[in-house]
Every structure is written in C-alpha cells, then in structure tokens.
Amino acid sequence: MTIVKGDSRAWQQVLAHVETQLLGGDVRPGDRLPSERALAEQLGVSRSSVREAIRVLEAFGLVRTATGSGPNAGAIVIATPGTAMSTLMRLQVSATGFPVADIVRTRLVIEAGVVGDLCTSHGTSDQLTEANALLDAMDSDTLSAAEFLALDAAFHLALAEASGNTVIAAMLAGLRAGIEAYASEGASRIADWPRTRDRLRAEHRGILTAVHARDAAAAHSRIHDHISGYYAEIVPPTRNEGPN
Amino acid sequence: MTIVKGDSRAWQQVLAHVETQLLGGDVRPGDRLPSERALAEQLGVSRSSVREAIRVLEAFGLVRTATGSGPNAGAIVIATPGTAMSTLMRLQVSATGFPVADIVRTRLVIEAGVVGDLCTSHGTSDQLTEANALLDAMDSDTLSAAEFLALDAAFHLALAEASGNTVIAAMLAGLRAGIEAYASEGASRIADWPRTRDRLRAEHRGILTAVHARDAAAAHSRIHDHISGYYAEIVPPTRNEGPN
DNA sequence: CGTGGTAGCGTGGTCCGACCACAAACGCGA
DNA sequence: TCGCGTTTGTGGTCGGACCACGCTACCACG
Numbered sequence: 001m002t003i004v005k006g007d008s009r010a011w012q013q014v015l016a017h018v019e020t021q022l023l024g025g026d027v028r029p030g031d032r033l034p035s036e037r038a039l040a041e042q043l044g045v046s047r048s049s050v051r052e053a054i055r056v057l058e059a060f061g062l063v064r065t066a067t068g069s070g071p072n073a074g075a076i077v078i079a080t081p082g083t084a085m086s087t088l089m090r091l092q093v094s095a096t097g098f099p100v101a102d103i104v105r106t107r108l109v110i111e112a113g114v115v116g117d118l119c120t121s122h123g124t125s126d127q128l129t130e131a132n133a134l135l136d137a138m139d140s141d142t143l144s145a146a147e148f149l150a151l152d153a154a155f156h157l158a159l160a161e162a163s164g165n166t167v168i169a170a171m172l173a174g175l176r177a178g179i180e181a182y183a184s185e186g187a188s189r190i191a192d193w194p195r196t197r198d199r200l201r202a203e204h205r206g207i208l209t210a211v212h213a214r215d216a217a218a219a220h221s222r223i224h225d226h227i228s229g230y231y232a233e234i235v236p237p238t239r240n241e242g243p244n
Numbered sequence: 245m246t247i248v249k250g251d252s253r254a255w256q257q258v259l260a261h262v263e264t265q266l267l268g269g270d271v272r273p274g275d276r277l278p279s280e281r282a283l284a285e286q287l288g289v290s291r292s293s294v295r296e297a298i299r300v301l302e303a304f305g306l307v308r309t310a311t312g313s314g315p316n317a318g319a320i321v322i323a324t325p326g327t328a329m330s331t332l333m334r335l336q337v338s339a340t341g342f343p344v345a346d347i348v349r350t351r352l353v354i355e356a357g358v359v360g361d362l363c364t365s366h367g368t369s370d371q372l373t374e375a376n377a378l379l380d381a382m383d384s385d386t387l388s389a390a391e392f393l394a395l396d397a398a399f400h401l402a403l404a405e406a407s408g409n410t411v412i413a414a415m416l417a418g419l420r421a422g423i424e425a426y427a428s429e430g431a432s433r434i435a436d437w438p439r440t441r442d443r444l445r446a447e448h449r450g451i452l453t454a455v456h457a458r459d460a461a462a463a464h465s466r467i468h469d470h471i472s473g474y475y476a477e478i479v480p481p482t483r484n485e486g487p488n
Numbered sequence: 489c490g491t492g493g494t495a496g497c498g499t500g501g502t503c504c505g506a507c508c509a510c511a512a513a514c515g516c517g518a
Numbered sequence: 519t520c521g522c523g524t525t526t527g528t529g530g531t532c533g534g535a536c537c538a539c540g541c542t543a544c545c546a547c548g
C-alpha cells in the first residue's frame with residue numbers, strides 16, 4: 001500500500017516518493033538522495049517543491065544536507081529522531097498545543113517505565129556509568145542553577161538511554177525540551193535553591209541505588225516523587241493580587 | 245542586513261521568528277500568520293525561504309494553509325500534534341531509526357501508565373463511553389482483519405484520550421502509526437484469525453473491567469499481556485529465504 | 489430599492505532562471 | 519612527482535512570473 005494520501009501538493013508527492021523508497025529499502029541511512037535538480041526532473045516537479053519536501057525530511061531528522069561536492073555533500077539519509085522530537089515538543093508547547101502538566105505526567109509514566117526496565121534488564125552496570133558520572137559532576141558546588149538543571153536533564157536522559165530503548169530516549173529528550181523553559185524559569189523562583197539542589201542530589205542517588213538493587217518498587221516510587229516533587233515546588237504560587 | 249546568529253540558513257530565521265512570536269503569545273492558535281510575501285519582506289528574506297519554514301511548521305502540525313482569500317485563507321496557527329507525531333514515527337520507522345521492538349516496548353510503558361491513570365482518576369465512566377462503543381463495534385463478525393485492527397487501534401487511542409493527557413494521546417497515535425504496517429502485515433500471518441480475534445475481544449473487555457473496578461494491578465497486567473501477546477504472535481518466523 | 493452576477497484583489501501553490509558559497513575532484517604546470 | 523589553480527556539482531538564496539482559488543465589493547439590471 002503506497003502512501004497515496006491527498007497528494008494534491010507537489011511537495012507531498014516528493015515526500016511520498018522518498019518515503020516509499022525508504023520503506024522499500026531502496027535507500028537506507030548513509031545513502032545519498034539524488035540531487036535536488038535530478039529529483040525535480042525525475043518527479044516532474046520544480047526544484048522549489050523538492051526543496052520543501054527535503055526541508056520537511058530534514059526537520060524530521062531523516063536527512064542531513066551539506067553543500068559542496070563529494071560523498072559528504074548533498075542530502076544524506078540519517079535517522080536522528082531526537083532533535084526532531086525535541087523540536088516538535090518545543091514548538092507544540094510554544095503554541096499551547098501541549099500543556100506543561102500533561103508533559104510532566106507523561107514524564108512520570110515514561111521514566112517509571114525506564115527504571116522498571118532497568119531493574120529487570122541484565123548487565124546495566126556499565127550502561128549506567130554515564131549516569132553515575134553525571135551525578136558526580138552534579139556534586140560540584142560551583143554550578144549555577146542552569147548548569148545543574150542541564151546536568152539533571154542529562155542524567156534522566158542517560159537513564160533512558162541505558163534502557164536501550166531508542167524510542168523512549170527520543171521521547172524523553174522531546175519532553176524535556178518542551179518544558180525546559182518552564183523548568184528553568186521555575187528554578188529561579190525557588191527560595192532556598194541550595195536546599196532543593198541537595199535534595200535532588202540525594203534523590204538521584206536513591207534512584208540509582210534502587211536500580212542497582214533491582215528494587216523496582218522503590219525505584220518507581222522514588223522517580224515518581226523526584227519528578228512530581230520538583231514540579232510541585234516550582235508551580236507558580238497562587239497569587240490573589242492581579243487577575244487583571 | 246539582519247545580523248545572523250546561529251541560524252545560518254534563512255528559513256531557520258523565519259522559523260525562529262515564528263517560534264518567538266509563539267512563545268511570546270503574540271500569535272496564538274486561531275490567528276493568521278502574515279502572508280508569505282509580507283513575512284518575506286519583514287524578515288528580509290525571499291518568499292522561497294519563508295515557504296520552506298512554513299512547510300516545516302505545517303509538517304509539525306503548527307499551522308494549516310489554505311488558498312484563496314478571507315479569514316479562512318492563509319497560514320493559520322493550529323495545534324494538532326497528533327498527525328505530526330504520527331508522521332514523525334512513521335518516517336523514522338521507515339528509515340529504521342526506530343526499531344519495531346522499541347516501539348512495542350514503549351507502548352507497553354505508556355499504555356500501562358494510561359490504565360494506571362484511569363484507575364486513579366475520577367468520573368471516568370463517561371469518558372470511557374467511546375472505548376465501550378468501539379468494543380461493541382468490534383463484536384461484529386463481518387469485520388475484516390484490517391477493519392478489526394483499525395478499531396483496535398482506535399480503542400487503545402480512546403483509552404489514552406480518556407486519561408485526558410494530550411501528550412500521551414499524541415504519542416500513542418504516533419507509536420501506532422509507526423507500527424501500523426507491521427501490525428497489519430503480521431495479522432495476515434496468523435493462522436487462526438477468528439481465535440485470535442476472540443481472544444483480543446475478551447482481553448479488551450477485561451482491561452475495561454479492571455479499569456472500572458479501579459483495579460490498577462489487574463489493569464496493568466492485562467494491558468501488558470494484551471499488547472505483548474499480540475506482537476509475540478505476529479513475530480515473523482525465522483526464514484532463510486530472505487532476498488538480498 | 490433590491491438582487492444577482494461579475495470583476496477585482498489577495499492568498500497560497502508552482503515553476504523558472506539566475507547567482508552565490510562551498511567542497512571535492514580534476515588537470516595543468518613547475 | 520608535487521602543488522595549486524580550475525572545473526564541476528552540490529545546496530542555499532533570490533526575484534519574478536503565472537495559476538487556481540475564494541472572498542469582497544461593486545455595478546448593472548430587474
């Protein structure tokens with residue numbers, strides 16, 4: 001079944017053509033797409049339409065483009081869903097298509113699943129070295145709040161990547177990107193930041209400890225309290241002073 | 245004339261401009277973007293570059309475009325993440341960026357979270373009417389396998405939507421789209437389809453029953469067995485005849 | 489005065505041709 | 519043989535042109 005939807009627009013024809021070749025295995029990651037001019041001639045559309053389709057493919061993390069000549073130039077098929085997912089989430093949050101609360105709830109679900117997988121999988125010790133290194137880096141007292149939060153995000157992402165599930169890792173990266181602005185802004189409202197920071201450190205260690213101990217129940221409750229606790233702390237205070 | 249920061253490409257400048265206006269609340273869903281020609285003049289880029297940016301926004305489900313004149317024409321900001329997520333997943337699976345196994349594992353995690361939320365939330369009875377109606381529709385014996393699977397997908401999506409989490413609903417729609425071809429093709433390999441169909445029906449009823457009974461543990465195990473059981477059944481048999 | 493049809497206008501959609509910057513491959517000359 | 523300029527091909531951008539569409543407003547006719 002081809003993807004023949006309402007391909008009324010020329011650029012959709014190009015997109016469908018590339019997707020068909022992708023599905024059929026005619027082109028695979030690492031391969032180069034035909035040049036824009038050649039693709040335009042093959043499909044009987046203008047180069048502008050081809051470019052619009054390639055732009056979509058690029059935004060979805062399916063191809064990367066490079067100027068010049070040689071094997072590294074042109075549109076090369078890749079498969080990097082992380083940035084695309086992050087962009088999608090960030091833009092949707094910007095347009096209020098995704099409420100922050102829903103993203104946090106989704107994080108709860110996904111990260112609970114991550115630690116559950118980690119507890120039941122085997123040989124996770126070496127896969128968690130990255131997470132451990134990040135926790136050590138977060139022990140530095142010279143970190144700003146923003147730097148700490150960046151390491152925090154990297155830690156959670158490292159957990160997801162340690163589970164070996166690329167889809168979950170990409171989704172978590174997207175979720176994080178969607179609420180990054182919210183989390184950063186909320187941190188600035190925390191009165192006693194050093195206290196919160198120390199609590200987060202301890203909670204991180206506790207999560208990893210539970211994972212190493214294969215204690216799924218403890219890991220689940222700890223990651224849940226960790227995430228929900230932070231967002232409960234940075235939720236804007238109910239102020240009666242100005243509904244305008 | 246405009247000083248370029250990291251957005252070396254013109255269309256990225258347009259994208260950044262629109263995103264900034266989105267974040268600042270200057271434009272919100274329902275509003276119209278300036279016309280392509282006006283936007284090009286404002287930002288000092290060509291209309292082609294503006295169009296490429298709008299194409300990305302459209303692919304991400306942030307705007308919809310319409311020809312003609314009047315209030316319904318032009319690029320109108322919307323927020324429909326479902327189709328964008330589905331397209332992203334489908335394309336990534338096509339490019340083998342997302343293994344099917346990872347998508348199934350992610351479904352397990354997310355749908356387990358969905359039923360968990362449904363068990364703890366209040367007043368879910370009316371929100372589950374859609375799911376119940378789908379189950380009734382699936383009781384028809386005149387359905388083809390493809391039709392049954394379509395209703396199956398709709399049922400799972402209805403569960404996610406009943407949880408009220410737009411992010412999870414969009415993600416589940418995307419996950420389903422990514423493995424739709426795989427699930428359909430696998431169904432054709434099932435020897436005793438009526439038997440599998442009846443089993444799926446019973447499992448669906450069992451899931452809903454557990455949700456209504458607020459039995460989170462039962463709902464969790466039943467949705468897990470339901471999903472993993474189906475994909476275990478359609479896993480391709482090891483065959484040596486593979487064409488290179 | 490009311491009504492219906494039509495011309496106008498602005499929109500996105502598409503195509504074309506041109507030029508630029510870039511990078512690799514080529515080829516000529518030292 | 520080596521080095522460096524030239525050629526070639528790529529994406530990136532721009533401007534212009536035309537089309538189909540759909541609303542708007544106007545004008546002619548009843």
